[in-house]
């Protein structure tokens with residue numbers, strides 16, 4: 001088993017990193033709201049508005065991905081305190097420590113993760 005204190009630190013670092021990305025994206029999204037590309041009479045803004053909406057949609061999807069990862073980190077911390085951290089939630093096997101070092105908040109072993117991703121792709125997600 002890996003050292004819980006080290007794991008906690010890893011999770012904290014990961015959370016801080018995600019929060020950083022999230023706040024920069026949120027600020028960018030708010031800038032768009034404060035400065036609506038409106039005024040159609042100005043002309044020539046149509047393409048800009050379109051690409052800004054695209055950027056915004058992309059940012060929002062990244063933000064929701066980050067929120068999901070932050071939720072995984074909360075979840076991992078709860079599992080750390082109740083002693084189930086480091087085991088796969090699908091099959092119950094111990095997750096490879098190298099995998100945990102790279103993705104400390106992961107909930108599944110590599111086999112189950114790949115299986116889930118294949119399933120998502122099959123569903124066209």
Ligand SMILES: [Zn+2]
Pocket residue numbers: 088089090091092093108109110111112
């Ligand atoms: Zn598994």
